Amino acid sequence: MAISLAESLSVGLADILTRKVRSAVTVIGIILGVMSIMVVLAIVNGMNKSTLEWMGERGGLSKIEVHQNWAYDFSKGGDASFDLREINYIRQQVPEAAAFNPQTQLNPREMQYGELGYTCSLLGVFPDMVKVEDWPVKTGRFINQLDIDNHNNVVVLGSTTATELFSSRSPLGQYVTYTGNRLLVVGVMEPKFLQNQGGGESFGGENALEYMNQRAFVPLSTLLSKIDPNQRINSLSLQAADPESAKQLRRKVEDIVLDLKRGKRLFMVDSAQEQMEQMKRNSQIFSTIFVLIAVISLLVGGIVIMNIMLASVKERTREIGVRIAVGARRRDVFLQFLVQTVLITGLGGVLGIILGYGVLGGVGKYLKLQVIASAQMIWVALLVSVGVGLLFGTLPALRASTLDPVEALREE
Amino acid sequence: MTEIIRTANLVKDYSLGKVKVRALNGVDLTIGEGEFVAIMGPSGSGKSTLMHIIGCLDTPTSGEYHLDGVLVSEMEKNQLAMVRNRKIGFVFQSFNLLPHLNVLKNVELPLMYAGAGQKERNLKARQIIDSVGLSERLRHKPAELSGGQRQRVAIARAIVNDPAILLADEPTGNLDSQAGGDILEIFSRLHSEGNTVIIVTHDKAVANRAGRIIRIMDGRIENGDIAG
Numbered sequence: 001m002a003i004s005l006a007e008s009l010s011v012g013l014a015d016i017l018t019r020k021v022r023s024a025v026t027v028i029g030i031i032l033g034v035m036s037i038m039v040v041l042a043i044v045n046g047m048n049k050s051t052l053e054w055m056g057e058r059g060g061l062s063k064i065e066v067h068q069n070w071a072y073d074f075s076k077g078g079d080a081s082f083d084l085r086e087i088n089y090i091r092q093q094v095p096e097a098a099a100f101n102p103q104t105q106l107n108p109r110e111m112q113y114g115e116l117g118y119t120c121s122l123l124g125v126f127p128d129m130v131k132v133e134d135w136p137v138k139t140g141r142f143i144n145q146l147d148i149d150n151h152n153n154v155v156v157l158g159s160t161t162a163t164e165l166f167s168s169r170s171p172l173g174q175y176v177t178y179t180g181n182r183l184l185v186v187g188v189m190e191p192k193f194l195q196n197q198g199g200g201e202s203f204g205g206e207n208a209l210e211y212m213n214q215r216a217f218v219p220l221s222t223l224l225s226k227i228d229p230n231q232r233i234n235s236l237s238l239q240a241a242d243p244e245s246a247k248q249l250r251r252k253v254e255d256i257v258l259d260l261k262r263g264k265r266l267f268m269v270d271s272a273q274e275q276m277e278q279m280k281r282n283s284q285i286f287s288t289i290f291v292l293i294a295v296i297s298l299l300v301g302g303i304v305i306m307n308i309m310l311a312s313v314k315e316r317t318r319e320i321g322v323r324i325a326v327g328a329r330r331r332d333v334f335l336q337f338l339v340q341t342v343l344i345t346g347l348g349g350v351l352g353i354i355l356g357y358g359v360l361g362g363v364g365k366y367l368k369l370q371v372i373a374s375a376q377m378i379w380v381a382l383l384v385s386v387g388v389g390l391l392f393g394t395l396p397a398l399r400a401s402t403l404d405p406v407e408a409l410r411e412e
Numbered sequence: 413m414t415e416i417i418r419t420a421n422l423v424k425d426y427s428l429g430k431v432k433v434r435a436l437n438g439v440d441l442t443i444g445e446g447e448f449v450a451i452m453g454p455s456g457s458g459k460s461t462l463m464h465i466i467g468c469l470d471t472p473t474s475g476e477y478h479l480d481g482v483l484v485s486e487m488e489k490n491q492l493a494m495v496r497n498r499k500i501g502f503v504f505q506s507f508n509l510l511p512h513l514n515v516l517k518n519v520e521l522p523l524m525y526a527g528a529g530q531k532e533r534n535l536k537a538r539q540i541i542d543s544v545g546l547s548e549r550l551r552h553k554p555a556e557l558s559g560g561q562r563q564r565v566a567i568a569r570a571i572v573n574d575p576a577i578l579l580a581d582e583p584t585g586n587l588d589s590q591a592g593g594d595i596l597e598i599f600s601r602l603h604s605e606g607n608t609v610i611i612v613t614h615d616k617a618v619a620n621r622a623g624r625i626i627r628i629m630d631g632r633i634e635n636g637d638i639a640g
């Protein structure tokens with residue numbers, strides 16, 4: 001003879017509707033808590049994915065990079081560069097590296113083709129650059145070992161450099177001039193593209209990798225011997241056989257470089273795999289902290305709800321007495337109040353999810369951040385809000401269901 | 413005459429801190445099916461306490477109470493809820509309607525706790541509301557009704573489950589004489605239709621309609637079981 005759950009639901013819903021403002025106020029904590037959990041997780045997910053995509057575009061997880069150590073005090077002497085002899089020595093020490101690309105970059109100067117000019121960065125590289133960066137040529141060919149050995153005056157253009165100078169015509173077989181050197185165009189790179197995150201409109205608009213398309217590549221030997229003999233090699237990239245061995249190779253390279261520079265930490269050696277692991281750890285810490293804050297706000301919201309429901313039970317003492325007098329059992333009264341609390345928090349959860357989607361839409365659109373909201377998150381948010389209702393609705397419901405009807409009916 | 417209520421040596425103590433108050437001091441009472449009984453007595457004599465026990469809203473400290481042949485003084489809470497729902501209709505002095513429910517919903521309440529379906533509830537409640545003359549007020553909230561109308565809604569609610577006994581604790585106490593007269597008419601009619609009616613009252617007019625008057629004093633019945 002107890003009333004059904006459906007009945008409790010409809011009674012609870014009716015109660016909520018007669019106390020709209022109070023219900024709305026009650027639930028704000030839950031709405032905000034659920035919303036922040038959703039937004040934080042979606043942003044962290046998105047950032048992780050963006051970083052992985054970035055790493056994927058920049059040569060993948062097996063990549064190892066040697067570059068200047070920004071933390072080093074260069075006033076103590078030493079400079080963060082290699083000469084060709086050192087590069088050859090390192091190469092001999094790491095036969096297991098799947099690819100090996102030292103490079104040097106000139107300050108941007110004008111590249112000329114006939115009447116036209118385009119300011120671009122010229123890089124001296126090894127043939128392995130296509131492997132290290134996982135970046136194929138679109139037309140023609142890339143620099144090969146013969147070009148390196150013979151210091152050939154050949155150039156491979158980034159896609160933007162190519163269109164700026166040649167528009168739709170093929171640059172292959174044409175000569176361009178760079179600081180007085182005539183260079184034969186032998187290839188054009190595939191355009192690189194990665195959706196820009198965080199509204200970085202100033203460089204290359206939508207494309208976070210546009211700067212790579214604005215480059216041009218010559219054999220490292222040609223650059224060092226003919227174009228700018230003062231230039232030194234200031235960075236080195238390698239590919240390990242796979243992401244697992246990247247860590248080991250990184251350590252080895254670090255030791256070799258340190259040894260080569262007589263113990264001076266002029267260089268930093270990073271591996272993409274480890275950076276990714278570090279990033280994952282960081283984002284885990286980050287999301288744990290934020291989810292913890294959100295959970296605390298949910299608990300505070302739950303305590304607020306509990307107090308409001310306790311006040312409501314007190315205020316409705318007479319109503320409870322009447323219900324008991326006409327035949328409500330303890331369980332009916334208990335369910336009525338518990339279901340009502342759960343409905344309020346559940347509704348708050350739904351509103352929080354909707355609001356969360358709204359905020360995420362705004363974040364995605366205006367901040368140009370990749371956000372990933374998963375279905376799993378929605379379930380977690382719903383479960384959490386219902387759980388808060390169950391947790392904090394129990395005491396008020398218990399208090400209501402244990403009222404003495406005679407006392408309750410006496411209440412004014 | 414079949415007896416519907418029988419109490420033996422009912423005692424009810426309240427403790428106010430260290431002081432014990434004996435509200436009922438050995439009540440022996442028998443009421444037959446279909447009787448119309450008025451309970452009278454000075455304020456504080458224990459009338460309401462007795463009604464609450466008869467209405468299964470409260471349990472005696474000691475003594476026995478049989479309702480419709482069943483010993484209810486030993487029942488536990490959930491069973492009492494069932495008895496309240498099925499066997500008892502209670503009308504209070506202060507109406508005790510739920511303020512945010514309309515007339516129809518208020519009257520449906522006992523049917524809901526009886527587990528009746530929405531259709532059956534609606535049908536029965538409308539019939540009963542019609543019988544107390546409030547068909548035009550189905551969607552009104554209690555605050556939109558006069559005192560007499562509210563008490564009629566309360567009576568409709570009390571009888572909608574077709575209870576074995578109808579209890580009323582000073583039902584006309586908050587009404588003017590006109591409205592009180594209307595309410596008394598309804599109780600008389602219900603009695604004439606075969607219902608057992610027990611009314612606590614100070615009102616001579618009410619008492620005069622009753623088949624029997626039970627006088628209560630200091631938690632004891634004065635005139636015993638003598639028919640009035």
Ligand SMILES: Nc1ncnc2c1ncn2[C@@H]1O[C@H](COP(=O)(O)OP(=O)(O)O)[C@@H](O)[C@H]1O
Pocket residue numbers: 426427428433434435453454455456457458459460461462
């Ligand atoms: N909950 C209670 N706690 C303490 N004393 C009570 C309580 N309810 C009733 N009493 C006392 O019991 C006695 C009978 O009360 P009641 O049955 O309400 O009388 P009546 O209805 O005849 O006016 C009174 O002395 C009253 O003060």
Ligand SMILES: [Mg+2]
Pocket residue numbers: 459460461581
């Ligand atoms: Mg009284």
